Amino acid sequence: MAFVGAVNEESGEKSWWDFANCLGVDPDLFFPERGASTKEAKEVCRGCIVKEDCLEYALSHGEKFGIWGGMSERERRRLRRQRALARRAASEHAV
Numbered sequence: 828m829a830f831v832g833a834v835n836e837e838s839g840e841k842s843w844w845d846f847a848n849c850l851g852v853d854p855d856l857f858f859p860e861r862g863a864s865t866k867e868a869k870e871v872c873r874g875c876i877v878k879e880d881c882l883e884y885a886l887s888h889g890e891k892f893g894i895w896g897g898m899s900e901r902e903r904r905r906l907r908r909q910r911a912l913a914r915r916a917a918s919e920h921a922v
């Protein structure tokens with residue numbers, strides 16, 4: 828999602844986004860116009876060591892736009908649906 832640098836001002840501790848591969852990268856790359864390529868943004872994400880944190884952040888905060896954790900909106904929607912189905916199946920087995 829192209830963080831431009833953030834410090835956890837409350838604790839002063841480093842956050843996962845301090846290690847983001849997209850620090851300083853043009854944010855527009857991560858918010859492509861409808862139908863435009865997401866390839867370049869995903870390429871930046873590919874080598875990112877906080878990819879999982881980024882993806883989970885986007886999922887838990889319901890981020891609807893942009894590339895997060897190497898995934899597009901559509902891909903995140905699909906993942907959310909898959910997880911919801913898995914949770915439902917697990918709860919049905921638990922009964």
Ligand code: SF4
Pocket residue numbers: 828829830844847848849850857871872873875876877878879881882894895896897
């Ligand atoms: S996964 Fe991608 S969008 Fe997320 S922090 Fe890393 S480079 Fe940035």
